[in-house]
Amino acid sequence: MSIVITTAGIVIMFMVSLFFGFILNEIIKWIRLRLFSSIVALFVLLNVTDVTHDWYFLFFLGIIIMTVWAVIRTLYMKVVARKISYADEQLDHVWASLYAIYLLYAALQRSFPYDWLQDKLNASPNAAVVTLAGSGMSALLLLTSLSAMIRPYKQLKRRFNKQQAPIEEKSLETIIRITDSKRRGEAVGYVMALVERMIIRKKIVRVERGGKRYLVKRGSRSTTDEQRPELTKLEQASSPVRVSDLAYSEIDQAVSVLSGSRSASMESLAEGHAAASVSIEASGEIDPPFRLLRQDFKKHPISEAPYESRLHYMMVLFYGVEDLKREHRVVDSLLDQYAAMFVIRQEDAEPIRSFNSSTSPPELGQALRTVKKTRWRKRQGLFYNRYSYKHAVFGEFLYTRQWLSGRKAEEEVAHLYGQSLGISPSDRKSMIDYCALLREGEMKAAQLQLYSQMSRKMRESLGFLYQRAVDDRSMGNKSRFETAVVATMSAGKSTFLNALAGMDLLPSKNQACTAKITKLVHNAGMRHAIGYSRTAAGDCDYSGFVDESQTTRWNGIGGSNEVYLEASLAGSYSADYAVSFYDTPGTNYSMDGSHNEVTYRFLKEQTIDLIVYLINATQISTDDNSVLLHKVTDSMKTGGPQPTNIVFLLNKADEFDLEGDDDLEASVSSVCRDLAQAGFDKPAIVPVSSYGAKLFRMALAGRQISKKEMKDMDALYRLFIEDGVDLTQYARIPDLAQVTDSEAYPAAYPALVAIGEKQYRGSDLLQALQRTGILAVEAYINQLAYKQGGKRSNG
Secondary structure (H helix, E strand, O other), X not given: OHHHHHHHHHHHHHHHHHHHHHHHHHHHXXXXXXXXXXXXXXXXXXXXXXXXXXXXXXXXXXXXXXXHHHHHHHHHHHHHOOOOHHHHHHHHHHHHHHHHHHHHHHHHHHOOOHHHHHHHHOOOOOHHHHHHHHHHHHHHHHHHHHHHHHHHHHHHHHHHHHOOOOEEHHHHHHHOOOOOHHHHHHHHHHHHHHHHHHHHOOOEEEEEEOOEEEEEEOOOOOOOOOOHHHHHHHHOOOOOOOHHHOOHHHHHHHHHHHHOOOOOOHHHHHHHHHHHOOOOOOOOOOOHHHHHHOOOHHXXXXXXXXXXXXXXXXXXXXXXXXXXXXXOOHHHHHHHHHHHHOOOOHHHHHHHHOOOOOOOOOHHHHHHHHHHOOEEEEEEOOEEEEEOOHHHHHHHHHHHHHHHHOOOOOHHHHHHHHHHOOOOHHHHHHHHHHHHHHHHOOHHHHHHHHHHHOOHHHHHHHHHHHHHHHHHHHHHHOEXXXXXXXXXXXXXXXXXXXXXXXXXXXXXXXXXXXXXXXXXXXXXXXXXOEEEEEEOOOOEEEEOOOOHHHHHHHHOOOOOEEXXXXXXXXXXXXXXXXXXXXXXXXXOOOOOOHHHHHHHHHHHHOOOOEEEEEEEOOOOXXXXXXXXXXXXXXXXXXXXXXXXXXXXXXXXXXXXXXXXXXXXXXHHHHHHHHHHXXXXXXXXXXXXOHHHHHHHHHHHOOOOOOHHHHHHHHHHHHHHHHOOOOHHHHOEOOOOOOXXXXXXXXXXXXXEEEEOOEEEEHHHHHHHHHHOOHHHHHHHHHHXXXXXXXXXXXX
């Protein structure tokens, strides 16, 4: 029984002492007497020490050693990590743990509450064991916090001392071994803040060139006496060196000295400088306000909040940007996107659309109270922290206004909005600067602002905006691999693209559906589709949540217009580039001759990397196919600097009666002969079932399918699984690397998938998907994109 009581005493005394330790730390830090407090505490503890127990003096000696060590480390980190909030937070943990040890020792000497427990409850925990165990856990927390502060700095110093050659700044992130995304983000931000601090203290030098940053220790022995003057130019700079601060010749010489490589030509350096100075607004074909729709709501701080909190958050946010609706139509689309992703009922979302900034709606007061309300949330272990949504909504308000207006949020508007949310002037200024840095594309500066100048509470509230901006810029800077999907009417172009997306995104019927050029771009960061339709006059109709009904409406708009879509495609694609697909109108639609003109003009004017030519496997040899093939051949002869690649897909191959008179192998051979006569030597041909691939992917993703689709999927399942038909066996793709199971199949899939009243094994559906041929096509596109690289995009 005494063991149980002592164990309970250890837990309770540790938690209570640590709680009061944090309170004491806040009070003493506020009056700026933290270092002096340790001297007072040691003097008090010495006076209360019971001299009759020798081990007390040993314990007290240990406390003195730990106090001196904590004081020395605190002074050291005040110099090394000055004004870095992450280091300040870790120091708070160090001193709170130290105060907890003081309290535990004082409680032991005064026999409180041990005597009281004996008298009142007849419980007698072993006071010495409780004190030693509690002090040990506090000391462990103290050491962990010190290590979190000092270890990254020591690793940085060791790295620079050991490696005399310049170090690419991004490679320093490998110092951090943490895998948890949130904690890793904080640790990486701390390392980068330490780097900035080392530059300020003139320990290292930074140079930028070609979009990369390099760091080198001052006085590095890797430079010879002849090279020293060029390096001295960099060392004399009192602030981080940027490309724009030095003449091209000076940078060229300096980086050549640092890297030990031959200087690049002036022309390539000028190109790098020009690229670096391009504004984030220079988005090419992408309309800047559209980029507000690029966001992953799973990372949003309000995503898992109760319904009322999500609704009130939306009210407060869109009341702050209501005055911009007249100039920017994207605001309404943004509201629709939030309503869809936050699962807000339509009857609750519609009143928000009618908000007027000149009058405050009656619901706004309650919404503000909900957003400002302080809540408690478990952080990790035994720790809880307070939080509210006011910093998140104010940050998103600033981010949205700055993207729409193209400048910093108006000071008066930001002041009134922040004041209504109860945000202090200093926090308002910090957040305005932070969002301005995100808007200007200064991601490194924004990261430092977030992780070194803001409190943990603000970091947790605003981190999603940093990730949102990073994802947007990453998408805009990726190389594009442009793929055109062409075919005659009803060959299944839209169904093929829906199979790639794994959902019904483009209209696909037996009659002509596609009347416009529709561009579909793979964006792995999106969990839903977004897009816009732009007319010849430049007017844009945005949608933050695109489905088949939306693309059908856009497709029916008269006049010349383009449709642009972004979605996370279901296949596996490299993160280094963004695969883009163009859905073109069928060329043999007799009811509208403009379809021919649109497609032929596109093939003539657009530079593309790959043509996916779909052939209706049930109508292989037709005059319409011959005409289109001739046009495609002409476009390939007048293509870009690289010969355009082409792959032929025999779509609807699942409709062959392989047990009857149909011979798929003979049909593939016939197509090969026809293509050879048209000038294609060893053409890449893949029979596919786009419809089957789409259904299997929708089933695996848990998407809703119609009753007819259920029947069709069951028939296709029997074809590919029970009958064992494998369309990839008939594929003819030269030099295609074999697709392994790990590449073709996702890491996790449902063990059982219920479709209507039937259940299918997930592994069987994946095997059926592979046998449709769609994965072979995706592997071929991936392989070509890897070889060619694609084109750079600013969108």
